[in-house]
Amino acid sequence: MAQSNKIVRYKNTHHDYRSSYVYGNTVRQPEVLPKRKKVAQPRRRVKVSAQVRRNRNRATAMNRAYVLFLIFASVCVVTAFMFYLKLQADVVNGAETITKMQRELETITEKNNTDYHEIYEQVDLQKIKTKAVEKLGMVYTSEGHVEEYDCPAGSFVKQYNAIPEDGVLAQSKRVAD
Secondary structure, rough: OOOOOEEEEEEOOOOOEEEEEEEEEOOOHHHHHOOOOOOHHHHHHHOOHHHHHHHHHHOOOOOOOHHHHHHHHHHHEEEEEEEEHHHHHHHHHHHHHHHHHHHHHHHHHHHHHHHHHHHHHOOOOHHHHHHHHHHOOOOOOHHHHHHOOOOOOOOOOOOOOOOOOOOOOOOOOOOOO
């Protein structure tokens, strides 16, 4: 299906240019003019006096003070860079040490928990009770032997009776001397 193109031209009142608008599906591309090549004009050499040339040479030359300044600046930069690298290496080593110690702590904690549970499972409370009552002569407390008290307002308890020097407050009758 061929479609006709309509060209509409408007007059630009400001510049007196004409621009064309193309309606339809085939828009023509504008013609592109070739670019102009710039012709390099030779530069004319300006004559400069000898004094100006000497001043320019002196300004661009490197004297001892400038060389010493550059050496000092280079040494400062290299020293700062080495200090930075040392600090960075210390941080990395510290992080590795912390990681190593954390792994070691986890291993020790796991071993400790394993040993604790193994020991706890081996404890027979009935056997301990039997040995305490029969062999060591321990007895259960009776009503009159236990004294209960309310905790005073302070965080200490006053003692009114002396504790014997041997540390034994009571002794069972079943224990053989």
